[in-house]
Amino acid sequence: MRTSTTAPTPAGHAAITARGLNLWYGDFQALHDVDLDIRQGLVTSMIGPSGCGKSTFLRSCNRINERLDYVRTTGTIQVLGHDIYAPEASRIQVRRHVGMVFQRPNPLPLSIRDNVLFGTRLHGTGRRSRRDEDELVEDALRQVLLWDRVKDRLSRKATSLSLEEQQKLCIARLLPTKPSVLLMDEPCSALDPEATSAVEELIWELRGRYSILIVTHNMAQARRASDECVFMLMGKVIEHAATEQMFVSPARRETADYIEGRFG
Amino acid sequence: MTDLTFSPSRTEQRALTNQRLLRLGFLAVTLLLLIPAGAILAVLVIEGAPGMTWEFLTEMPRDGGAAGGIATALVGTVWLTATALAVALPLGVAAAIYLSEYARDNWLTRTINIAIVNLAGVPSIVHALFGVGAFVYFMQFGKSILAAGCTLAVMTLPVVIVSTRESLQAVPHSFREACWNMGATRWQTIWRIVLPNSGSGILTGLILCVCRAVGETAPIMFTGAVFLRQVFPNGLFDKSMALSLHLFNVSTQVTDVPREIPFAVALTLILVVLSMNGVAIYFRMKLRGRKKW
Ligand SMILES: Nc1ncnc2c1ncn2[C@@H]1O[C@H](COP(=O)(O)OP(=O)(O)O)[C@@H](O)[C@H]1O
Ligand SMILES: [Mg+2]
Numbered sequence: 001m002r003t004s005t006t007a008p009t010p011a012g013h014a015a016i017t018a019r020g021l022n023l024w025y026g027d028f029q030a031l032h033d034v035d036l037d038i039r040q041g042l043v044t045s046m047i048g049p050s051g052c053g054k055s056t057f058l059r060s061c062n063r064i065n066e067r068l069d070y071v072r073t074t075g076t077i078q079v080l081g082h083d084i085y086a087p088e089a090s091r092i093q094v095r096r097h098v099g100m101v102f103q104r105p106n107p108l109p110l111s112i113r114d115n116v117l118f119g120t121r122l123h124g125t126g127r128r129s130r131r132d133e134d135e136l137v138e139d140a141l142r143q144v145l146l147w148d149r150v151k152d153r154l155s156r157k158a159t160s161l162s163l164e165e166q167q168k169l170c171i172a173r174l175l176p177t178k179p180s181v182l183l184m185d186e187p188c189s190a191l192d193p194e195a196t197s198a199v200e201e202l203i204w205e206l207r208g209r210y211s212i213l214i215v216t217h218n219m220a221q222a223r224r225a226s227d228e229c230v231f232m233l234m235g236k237v238i239e240h241a242a243t244e245q246m247f248v249s250p251a252r253r254e255t256a257d258y259i260e261g262r263f264g
Numbered sequence: 265m266t267d268l269t270f271s272p273s274r275t276e277q278r279a280l281t282n283q284r285l286l287r288l289g290f291l292a293v294t295l296l297l298l299i300p301a302g303a304i305l306a307v308l309v310i311e312g313a314p315g316m317t318w319e320f321l322t323e324m325p326r327d328g329g330a331a332g333g334i335a336t337a338l339v340g341t342v343w344l345t346a347t348a349l350a351v352a353l354p355l356g357v358a359a360a361i362y363l364s365e366y367a368r369d370n371w372l373t374r375t376i377n378i379a380i381v382n383l384a385g386v387p388s389i390v391h392a393l394f395g396v397g398a399f400v401y402f403m404q405f406g407k408s409i410l411a412a413g414c415t416l417a418v419m420t421l422p423v424v425i426v427s428t429r430e431s432l433q434a435v436p437h438s439f440r441e442a443c444w445n446m447g448a449t450r451w452q453t454i455w456r457i458v459l460p461n462s463g464s465g466i467l468t469g470l471i472l473c474v475c476r477a478v479g480e481t482a483p484i485m486f487t488g489a490v491f492l493r494q495v496f497p498n499g500l501f502d503k504s505m506a507l508s509l510h511l512f513n514v515s516t517q518v519t520d521v522p523r524e525i526p527f528a529v530a531l532t533l534i535l536v537v538l539s540m541n542g543v544a545i546y547f548r549m550k551l552r553g554r555k556k557w
Pocket of ligand 2: 054055056185
């Protein structure tokens with residue numbers, strides 16, 4: 001668990017709180033003064049035209065952007081009330097608590113079982129018994145509704161699964177380290193419609209246990225499968241509201257234009 | 265009657281003839297290239313086979329190699345090659361890991377890359393003289409298996425580095441992204457995912473390293489290989505014989521050598537290289553055969 005000098009999280013903290021977040025790739029500013037509160041236990045969708053900074057925001061939330069030495073960030077991001085950019089915060093721990101799912105399923109070239117256990121083995125303190133590991137695997141795979149389909153072939157290569165199953169596995173492998181936030185960057189755009197609705201269903205299943213922020217290009221998906229919706233444009237947050245409200249009566253002109261497909 | 269006809273035109277016929285000639289030409293060149301390789305092997309087998317007896321392989325050389333066997337040369341080559349590998353492989357793999365996984369793309373990295381390519385082109389006699397200065401005298405290994413092995417290692421390092429680096433870079437970047445996003449450190453990513461999936465490239469480097477180490481004469485001549493020895497090496501600071509140098513000696517330096525001896529030595533040398541290659545290729549195919557992603 002994260003050791004931090006801050007007080008334990010009081011109930012009611014946002015899952016992610018961004019304040020005055022600016023981010024530059026070299027000279028190019030990709031995020032402008034982003035203030036955002038992503039609520040706990042809900043599914044929040046993030047929409048906006050290509051290149052508006054959605055992925056950049058997600059990558060700031062698990063500090064993976066820092067790998068690029070030309071990236072500069074100002075402002076703060078808190079996860080459950082803890083500043084993830086605080087000097088004493090370790091980015092390894094941040095990534096453990098903030099899981100990321102990508103557009104293309106990217107299971108590791110290991111067995112299904114080893115994929116699920118990969119995260120815990122990285123952070124593991126000492127060896128777990130085989131039985132503990134089995135429990136972790138079963139629990140994670142049950143949560144992503146994959147257990148019954150793969151329980152007899154856990155030692156098979158993960159890459160032998162279908163794309164839908166791979167994507168579910170990529171979600172499952174985040175769970176054993178007990179993350180609080182799951183970030184998903186267009187998790188369904190490499191999938192066919194059936195697989196898409198299966199993964200959407202799964203995301204809805206996970207709602208409540210995890211706080212989920214999901215980037216999507218699919219308006220119908222955002223509308224169907226999220227509680228709140230964030231609309232971004234050119235590195236700024238334009239509107240953040242309950243999904244139904246945003247789609248029925250958007251407060252901003254740009255939002256309406258985007259939702260109705262007038263640009264983007 | 266129309267004058268429609270599907271028979272080829274004059275120019276077309278000429279083009280067809282040209283094409284046939286060209287194809288024959290290329291085939292001929294390819295065959296020509298195969299002839300020397302085949303001929304060498306055939307001559308070695310025909311001329312060397314009578315000399316290839318169990319006694320030849322297991323007896324000590326006598327009379328400067330004009331009589332007896334090649335046991336000490338054979339064992340010496342194994343010692344030298346193993347030493348070269350033991351030095352070159354860890355250093356080469358470490359350097360490749362640095363260049364592929366840690367180094368940023370800046371002038372230093374580019375300079376190092378150019379240096380590696382150039383190092384591969386340095387003639388082996390230069391390596392030999394470097395080895396004398398660096399290992400025999402400066403490091404005070406003396407003329408020894410260790411000094412000769414290190415010299416061979418320096419000579420083969422570029423090959424090991426380049427082939428390892430290429431195989432590391434063949435591992436898809438998305439795996440690294442996945443690891444980093446799960447909180448793996450760079451080293452955990454390398455150790456658990458990148459290295460296990462680049463075994464075949466590292467093996468290639470190893471094959472090439474072995475082949476050069478077994479075959480080279482110049483780098484070991486001044487650094488640790490001797491003309492004749494009738495005892496097996498006792499450690500890294502011993503001198504030893506080597507097949508390649510022994511071949512040079514029995515072919516050019518010693519008089520009254522029976523005709524089949526140099527051929528038998530050469531045949532042994534080639535068989536050692538081929539069999540080591542065979543083992544490595546076998547493992548490589550096994551590694552490749554597993555579909556990874
Ligand atoms: N690694 C990077 N280096 C430089 N510029 C980048 C990088 N990643 C993204 N950008 C730029 O930042 C902007 C936002 O990109 P991104 O966050 O990927 O948008 P989105 O996910 O909304 O499509 C784009 O203009 C893009 O060109
Ligand atoms: Mg994106």
